[in-house]
Amino acid sequence: MVEEPSPAGEAAAISPLASLWRNRDYLILWGGQAISTAGTQVSRLALPLLVLALTRSPAQAGLATSVAILPYLVLSLLAGALADRWNRKWVMILCDSGRTIAAGSIPVAAVTGHLSLVQLYAVALIEGSLNVFFDLAETAALPRVVGKEQLPVAMSQNGATYSATSLIGQPLGGLLYQIGHAIPFLADAVSYAVSVISLLFIRTELQGERDAVVPNLRLEITEGLAWLWRQPLIRFMAFLGAGAWIPLYGNYLLVIVLARHLHASPATIGLIFAANGVGGMLGSLVGGHLGRRFGFAPVVIASVWIWVLLWPLYAIAPTPLALALITGTIFLVFSIYNVVQMSYRLLLIPDALQGRVNSAFRLIAFAGMPAGTAVTGALLQGIGNTPAVLLLFVWLLVLAVITSVNPHVRHALPFSAVREI
Helix, strand or coil: CCCCCCHHHHHHHHCCCCCHHHCHHHHHHHHHHHHHHHHHHHHHHHHHHHHHHHHCCHHHHHHHHHHCCHHHHHHHHHHHHHHHHCCHHHHHHHHHHHHHHHHHHHHHHHHHCCCCHHHHHHHHHHHHHHHHHHHHHHHHHHHHHHCCCCHHHHHHHHHHHHHHHHHHHHHHHHHHHHHCCCHHHHHHHHHHHHHHHHHCCCCCCCCCCCCCCCCCHHHHHHHHHHHHHCCHHHHHHHHHHHHHHHHHHHHHHHHHHHHHHCCCCHHHHHHHHHHHHHHHHHHHHHHHHHHHHHCHHHHHHHHHHHHHHHHHHHHHCCCHHHHHHHHHHHHHHHHHHHHHHHHHHHHHCCHHHHHHHHHHHHHHHCCHHHHHHHHHHHHHHHHCHHHHHHHHHHHHHHHHHHHHHCHHHHCCCCHHHHHCC
8 A cells, every 4th residue: 555645745745855843743743752851761771770778689670771771672563563463652642651650650659658569560660661652653653754765864863852851861870870869760750741742732633544454463463463473584684683782781770880880979970871872962963874875784783893893891990980981982883884784664654554564673672671671680609790781792792693693684674765665
């Protein structure tokens, strides 16, 4: 079925170089999510710190962070099919309304003296579940808002915004945590509420016309899986993502534990993660350009090898500043990689399949996230900091070799050719 172009897509076709800053609905979507993401970054640092304060266990802190990602393994395929069937705008509104309530329950429980580890796990699970639906609906909707010509630029800008909010949000999270352990979660709840309000003002239809057929979730999910499996490059990138996320998502807990070993305060740890924001913002800003200039394969292959070279430095980092420099550089490279692979993927997927294919991709790729924090926490507690770093380094080395010899990566089409498909 041929989709009708969105108003934004028609504008992009007439004027490919038209600035995203003149796209009203993109600005509303971007602005609301920038505020929401800033709130998430504030509470993201607070969660493992709060669990560590309650339990003094890196394994428990890793497990709490993993709980928020587990819904991707259970709900991704269902959420992707429903994101292609339901009104994507209202999916996002309802999800952020639920996340407002969930995050807001933590400061309420803290004030009334009923905050517990069980509640922290429950909130992480609820927010993670709603995030699955929200994220897939937003990703599927983005090509409707900006059109194909502007998609790589939009992905770069979104990535830069995420990194900028990390730059601001995580140091702010550390500072707010020192003032009051529940305050970061209150800020997160307010940011979700702002997102809900902003989404109400979007005019663009966030999905094309659909065939009037009897809904069949099993068939719809199978179509998304089948499309992904028939694309060897996208399939490989999904499995590469799963492998890479094990050390990269566990990196968050790793840096917290290493920084605490160096006697860093929560505010200092927040500043260390500000380096992620700086690196991620720079990487996102240049990622689209590097993808067009050098091509998909060189950027992806170079990224995994740079991760390999940087990772062992964690074992000898003598100060919090050194941790910040290593982490910032790793996430600069990760942001370049992420902009390139995600833009490439969204250009290839038909609109009617965006939710289902992206859900199938993330089901595979994001499997490394809960494994990453759980494995990293277990390694840090079981064998110590330096052996854990070196074991994760060996894992990255294996991934780099496999990526370098994969023929589908090495012979991927340039971006200009993908846009014509």
